[in-house]
Amino acid sequence: MSVRKIKTISYNVFRVFILILFLLFAILPLFWIFITSIKTGEELYSIPLVYWPKNPTFDAYTRLFTYSNFKQYFINSMSVTLSSSLVAMVLSVMGGFSLSRFRQKKLKGWIELLLYFTQTVPSFMIMLPLFMFFSKLKLVDNLPVLASIYVATVIAFSTLMSRSFFDRIPVSLEEAAKIDGCNMLQSIVYVVLPLTLPGIAAIFCFAFVNIWNELFLAVMLINKSSKYTVPVALNSFISKAGVSWDLMSAGIVVSLLPTMVIFGIGQKYIVAGLTEGGVKG
Amino acid sequence: MKANKWYLLMVLPVIAVVAFFIFYPLMKGGIIAFQNYNLFNLKNISFTGLENFKAIITNKNVSFGMILMNTIKWTVLSLMFQFLLGFLLAMMLKSPFKGRSVYCGFVFYPWALCGFSIGLIWSWLFNGQFGVINDLLMRADIISENIGWLSNPDIAMYSVIIANVWYGIPYFGIMLLAALQSVPNDLYEAATLDGCGSVQKLFNVTIPYIKPTIVSTVLLRSMWIVNFPDLIYAMTNGGPVNRTHILGTMMINKVYKEFDYGQASAYGVIIMVLLLSYSIVYLKLTKASEDNML
Numbered sequence: 001m002s003v004r005k006i007k008t009i010s011y012n013v014f015r016v017f018i019l020i021l022f023l024l025f026a027i028l029p030l031f032w033i034f035i036t037s038i039k040t041g042e043e044l045y046s047i048p049l050v051y052w053p054k055n056p057t058f059d060a061y062t063r064l065f066t067y068s069n070f071k072q073y074f075i076n077s078m079s080v081t082l083s084s085s086l087v088a089m090v091l092s093v094m095g096g097f098s099l100s101r102f103r104q105k106k107l108k109g110w111i112e113l114l115l116y117f118t119q120t121v122p123s124f125m126i127m128l129p130l131f132m133f134f135s136k137l138k139l140v141d142n143l144p145v146l147a148s149i150y151v152a153t154v155i156a157f158s159t160l161m162s163r164s165f166f167d168r169i170p171v172s173l174e175e176a177a178k179i180d181g182c183n184m185l186q187s188i189v190y191v192v193l194p195l196t197l198p199g200i201a202a203i204f205c206f207a208f209v210n211i212w213n214e215l216f217l218a219v220m221l222i223n224k225s226s227k228y229t230v231p232v233a234l235n236s237f238i239s240k241a242g243v244s245w246d247l248m249s250a251g252i253v254v255s256l257l258p259t260m261v262i263f264g265i266g267q268k269y270i271v272a273g274l275t276e277g278g279v280k281g
Numbered sequence: 282m283k284a285n286k287w288y289l290l291m292v293l294p295v296i297a298v299v300a301f302f303i304f305y306p307l308m309k310g311g312i313i314a315f316q317n318y319n320l321f322n323l324k325n326i327s328f329t330g331l332e333n334f335k336a337i338i339t340n341k342n343v344s345f346g347m348i349l350m351n352t353i354k355w356t357v358l359s360l361m362f363q364f365l366l367g368f369l370l371a372m373m374l375k376s377p378f379k380g381r382s383v384y385c386g387f388v389f390y391p392w393a394l395c396g397f398s399i400g401l402i403w404s405w406l407f408n409g410q411f412g413v414i415n416d417l418l419m420r421a422d423i424i425s426e427n428i429g430w431l432s433n434p435d436i437a438m439y440s441v442i443i444a445n446v447w448y449g450i451p452y453f454g455i456m457l458l459a460a461l462q463s464v465p466n467d468l469y470e471a472a473t474l475d476g477c478g479s480v481q482k483l484f485n486v487t488i489p490y491i492k493p494t495i496v497s498t499v500l501l502r503s504m505w506i507v508n509f510p511d512l513i514y515a516m517t518n519g520g521p522v523n524r525t526h527i528l529g530t531m532m533i534n535k536v537y538k539e540f541d542y543g544q545a546s547a548y549g550v551i552i553m554v555l556l557l558s559y560s561i562v563y564l565k566l567t568k569a570s571e572d573n574m575l
């Protein structure tokens with residue numbers, strides 16, 4: 001008995017130790033970026049390194065929003081990301097539901113295979129033709145165009161994800177609703193959708209995070225600085241002279257906030273969604 | 282039958298969007314790969330057969346063999362450590378404790394970051410002169426002079442891989458944790474009755490039970506890592522002396538520096554052919570059905 005007890009205790013000590021290591025590994029890099037962002041210019045490049053700024057300053061943040069017009073980039077990013085994630089969510093819920101209920105196995109198989117296939121496509125491969133196509137139409141520097149492309153970049157995976165949510169909801173529920181006098185649309189809206197809400201939230205979070213973070217397509221399709229998205233703006237902070245790390249750190253911290261909020265709210269759903277939905281065990 | 286038509290109608294928007302924004306440009310890109318398509322020379326575009334592929338494979342400045350090896354090293358090492366550490370994390374998180382969901386929020390957070398920002402964050406940490414990693418190692422007397430994490434050709438690849446591992450642990454942590462929680466407890470009880478120790482339980486109960494999750498996450502993740510040059514682009518952009526160039530970063534440089542869309546697309550074709558053959562072999566070896574792919 002006592003040997004077993006010692007074993008459990010030592011395992012728990014080991015477990016706590018490992019968990020602390022993982023936590024430190026995960027948060028210290030971000031913490032250091034935050035520290036960097038509140039240092040004064042002198043502290044930033046002083047040796048030995050300053051670990052705890054004596055006069056913490058939010059000067060870099062002020063410059064970010066005055067000198068570099070970060071507010072505009074933030075609004076651009078927000079409108080592009082929100083609109084395209086919402087559209088992607090609606091379309092992939094519809095598509096995923098249909099694929100799940102579709103009875104023609106062969107056609108369904110082909111559609112799903114096509115959607116899987118998109119995961120192997122490097123984004124640069126489609127970027128060039130898209131750029132040429134839209135620049136011919138004089139549609140570069142156009143945020144709605146960028147948003148539509150973003151819908152396409154996340155929709156294949158989202159649809160497959162949502163299909164597996166609906167797979168887990170028995171068709172008999174809809175049939176029961178039909179007997180009770182619901183038509184197809186009603187049975188979907190009142191019976192099926194409420195059951196898949198966590199999954200739908202997960203799809204939205206997944207789309208939001210991916211689109212908010214996208215850089216290369218935006219660099220290619222956006223040249224005018226008034227149309228920059230946040231990653232494009234961060235990219236533009238890198239000049240030939242190098243990186244001004246206080247401004248960059250502040251930019252990184254601010255750019256993290258929306259995904260942090262989304263992740264904080266949606267974590268539960270993302271975990272439930274990616275796992276229950278994505279992985280059929 | 283009537284319902285089927287409705288279903289088809291509802292999935293059509295997805296197909297239309299993917300067809301127009303992914304498959305149509307993909308076909309165009311496939312064609313460009315066989316043309317001498319350069320942004321500076323748009324007047325004389327013509328089909329040149331396999332010239333682009335030949336140029337890539339016989340490139341004297343950056344040998345194709347080295348790029349392939351770098352791509353494999355980048356993918357395999359990143360994947361291996363992301364998986365092993367993610368698995369360890371999931372095992373440690375399996376039995377609930379107070380504040381577990383808050384803990385998960387902090388430890389899984391890197392998943393939601395932008396690849397480019399992660400690259401910037403880590404290049405600041407790895408900075409040779411003002412980097413905190415060198416400073417900490419010096420203070421701890423582990424090293425006596427600064428290490429060029431990103432400038433030393435023998436080390437740079439490992440530095441970018443460390444950053445990638447940092448980013449990828451949460452993905453496996455999240456996926457494997459949920460899979461672990463789905464293993465029925467009676468299986469463990471039965472194994473205990475049969476006299477299995479914890480190591481035996483791991484290999485005879487846990488891993489076989491969550492194998493479908495392992496198979497699918499590893500496959501998807503390996504494709505995503507190959508197609509994830511963002512991090513290298515931000516940290517070293519292929520340097521020093523091309524030692525961190527992978528297929529994806531070569532493609533980026535062909536576009537941004539040389540405006541040679543033909544060769545860039547040819548790189549894209551090479552990446553896709555490699556990934557498709559890899560997935561076919563992988564699925565054959567693991568005998569996973571298509572349904573388990575996600």
